[in-house]
């Protein structure tokens with residue numbers, strides 16, 4: 001394959017490949033790179049050292065580098081950048097890349113590669129990185145000619161952030177890093193075929209607005225696309241919800257797009273969503289999905305999902321349309337642009353809602369709300385996990401906190417009991433469900449904003465999966481707080497075993513846990529423990545007022561289950577509300593095979 | 596609202612214009628295998644040297660919803676410029692090249708030659724006990740020819756896969772004018 005034609009353009013200067021990379025990072029406004037060195041990327045590390053132009057955070061495992069870049073990206077709205085070596089460096093990054101792909105997070109990951117003449121020879125630390133990462137990236141590049149390097153660097157940033165965002169890998173053979181290469185500035189790069197549609201089709205938007213205005217039992221359903229589109233999309237979404245007075249629900253990825261305190265907010269929907277959100281979804285006559293993808297955690301049994309609703313689906317990715325759920329009115333476009341135009345049409349046409357129908361709809365919803373599906377009682381000394389998270393929320397309300405999570409029950413409780421008033425404050429691994437996501441992701445968010453509290457709401461089992469990052473956290477004095485909801489079980493696994501596998505708790509007990517106080521101290525941080533309810537507020541207070549990083553070991557009731565729950569293969573109206581519902585429920589055969 | 600269950604599957608010919616770069620075919624094939632779609636036939640070749648573009652023709656089958664998914668998934672690949680579903684976009688031509696070797700003797704040999712003539716297959720290689728026929732036509736015509744040859748001897752088949760283009764004057768994916776040509 002010949003080098004791409006670049007003769008007709010004037011390059012800024014000729015320099016080494018490694019210098020081109022550093023220059024491109026600067027021109028892309030990159031202020032931090034999460035990385036780990038190795039033979040194949042030494043020229044880039046040398047350039048980092050010589051220019052001192054970009055801040056580098058040395059992680060302790062490449063998976064964590066990608067999660068940190070994700071945390072950085074999700075909290076700032078910018079693209080996260082990763083730098084890892086060839087072979088094991090690249091393969092270690094694969095989980096993070098897959099995670100970023102599933103949750104549509106913009107990340108550019110530079111991987112080292114053996115020199116071009118050795119590719120395919122099973123050279124030391126060679127891996128077919130572009131082959132391995134093809135299905136887990138939005139796009140990837142192998143740079144075989146140094147003339148292409150500047151273009152590829154800039155294009156990667158463009159592709160990662162535009163359209164539906166995602167991770168992009170650039171595989172860099174070592175000889176390319178030493179070779180002479182022209183530098184082109186971002187304004188002077190070759191054109192790229194990738195041009196996502198941003199503006200919605202006018203006719204469809206008009207029909208959508210009409211459908212929305214005439215709805216009797218409407219519901220707004222917002223997802224991660226609202227967050228990815230930028231804070232303005234959340235503002236417009238909130239405006240639309242308030243203007244219409246319609247109820248709204250958000251997916252796990254969308255939390256924060258509408259203030260949790262807004263009276264129109266019904267809470268999260270889906271498998272562990274609220275009773276009112278799921279029932280409103282089930283009974284709606286018009287559904288307005290903006291930036292959500294009808295994930296199976298949300299829909300439950302597909303043929304019973306919101307059966308009566310005329311469905312409007314706004315998504316920037318055409319492949320999200322009609323993938324799982326057939327929709328009546330698809331609109332391809334960016335959430336912000338589409339919402340702006342919909343609101344404009346609404347105002348131009350002087351649309352009005354059907355007040356009487358809406359009042360009746362809210363009456364129904366209020367009855368469902370009165371079930372108070374998230375209520376629990378904290379009577380005994382032992383801390384209920386729900387209570388721990390509720391208190392954490394209440395006690396940090398006056399601060400601009402960023403929350404990350406690991407994966408499991410604690411994650412769902414965090415989504416249920418921690419209210420988000422703004423977008424970009426909530427970072428959780430939704431699509432892939434990656435245990436070990438929370439700590440490095442918190443690290444990335446903290447690196448972006450050293451002054452704000454960043455708290456990883458963790459499960460003890462997940463925490464162990466990337467705890468080596470305590471060393472990174474310590475080195476860079478990142479005052480991350482790990483709020484470990486310690487039930488001594490892989491709680492979510494235990495819950496499924498209890499509900500579906502006859503209480504046979506196969507390998508789900510987290511034995512031999514470390515002394516978390518000792519662990520924190522070993523890395524130079526502060527360890528705290530709350531063993532009963534009376535300790536909780538004091539520990540939370542101390543945690544948030546400590547300048548150092550903190551591990552807070554919150555000992556909670558071990559056998560608490562996460563409710564409400566729509567069992568696999570069940571419909572939204574078949575929700576389990578609590579332990580008392582369990583007896584009557586039997587998972588269907590189709591449900592058993594689902595995850 | 597209605598779901599896709601119970602809809603019939605039918606074959607579609609999809610033309611995809613892509614950057615001719617390493618890995619692009621792997622990307623397209625990986626999309627099909629990773630998401631569980633069928634590939635019934637696939638051809639690829641560079642068609643626009645000046646712009647470095649290749650045209651991929653995929654024959655796939657699925658319900659309407661699956662076919663729409665396939666097109667949307669193809670469309671969002673970064674090196675993909677354009678996607679056309681020739682099957683639904685109107686009348687189109689479908690051609691395939693096949694090389695068919697037949698080993699036989701006696702009357703069967705004469706019959707094979709006679710049938711080849713009827714099908715306008717050319718004998719492009721022969722020995723005293725074999726022929727290689729070259730045949731171009733619709734996949735259906737090639738199938739019919741192969742079925743006849745099977746009855747007349749031992750055969751080996753190599754097929755090029757379907758290539759297809761819309762009928763009429765409209766250019767779906769026009770080639771650039773390359774002055775250096």
Ligand SMILES: Cc1ncc(C[n+]2csc(CCOP(=O)(O)OP(=O)(O)O)c2C)c(N)n1
Nearest residue numbers: 408409410435459460461462489490491492
């Ligand atoms: C990397 C990875 N491995 C396995 C799983 C499956 N899994 C989901 S939740 C869970 C248990 C998590 O336990 P813990 O972190 O203690 O959280 P809890 O559910 O107890 O709150 C497991 C093993 C996963 N999500 N990710």
Ligand SMILES: [Mg+2]
Nearest residue numbers: 459460489491
């Ligand atoms: Mg646990």
